[in-house]
Amino acid sequence: METPRYFYHPDLSIWLSVDPPSDKYPNLTPYAYCANNPVVLVDPDGKEIDPTSMTEWNNQKQKIVDKKAYIDKRIDKLNATAKQKGWNEGTIKKRTNELKERSARLEKTLNTMGDLEKASTIYTLEKVDENGSFSKGFGDNEGKMVIKYSCTASFVHEVTHAGQYHNREIGFVGVEVTGYDITDEINAYKAGLAYDKYAYDNTYYRFSDITPEWVRKRSDTYKYLPAEPLNEIMYKQNRREKSSYIR
Structure with a gap:
């Protein structure tokens, strides 16, 4: 061929x-x-x-697979208990809805990783002590997209941004991110929360706690992010500036 x-x-x-x-x-x-x-x-x-990045990529993926399997087992046990004790529908939902959302979001992360593995753009990983980030590479990483993360929950968060980039929901003109709105961060924070419910502030959060107001308080960077999704704007811009984005 x-x-x-x-x-x-x-x-x-x-x-x-x-x-x-x-x-x-x-x-x-x-x-x-x-x-x-x-x-x-x-x-x-x-x-x-890049065997170093690929080895760590697969290591992180396995952790996500294992966490999803653990959560799915918890759901199965709760459903079995519900049947045994005759719980009503409301009780079952109260006990399992949060777990089901965690499982679904982890599944989405795994699907995103699969998409990135098949993409033509090169992704490289970098372990950091501080907060993670997703950005265009420069210097030795010129021409690559860099995923920096501190732990697996952080990895999931940043891979979500990489998926947004892959799907043209966000992009870069030079080193400046474009099409970036508050919903992009909400989805990334919820993705990380799906892996570890204590990922942020060592505090247990529910998905419903991750609101625009909650996100904006976490960083000055988020304070002025647009409230409405800019995906459609990004789609049109990507068609004009194809060379800047994953294709």
Whole structure:
């Protein structure tokens, strides 16, 4: 198969010519595609494999999978108890609704990660001690999108922003973020909360607590974010400035 971006054998998953950076991977054949592991690794143009980020990416993904499985088991146990004790519908919803939303949001995060793995843009991870962020890379990370995170809940939060970028809900013109509104932060905070209910301030929060007012109080950066979603505006802008966004 030969396209502007690919020159490889799709059945054997090998490059039909020498991989440009093969000298950086002396333990691999210069014809290896995705380090001979195309199920896990992503190598969109044969120019770079970031095994360190991919290993940590998969580590974080497994933590999310495990947390979702734990939550789903709790839901099953509560449903079994409800049946045994004859709880009414209101009691069942009160006991399980928050857990069901956590499970659904974690599922959405896993789907987002799957989308990012298939995207042509390169994402790189960076562990930090302070608050996380999602931004365009510069210097050694030029041409990449950088996900900085401090813990798994922070990772989920920032991956949500990466998904918003991938879906053209937010974007960048230069290093300036565009199309960014309060709902983008609300969804990111709720995503992190789905993983860890004590993720913020070491305080237990419910999803209903994550309001525009709650978000705006957390940072001066959020104070003046537009209240209405700007996704449609971003869609139109992305069509004009395609080179600045994931395609």
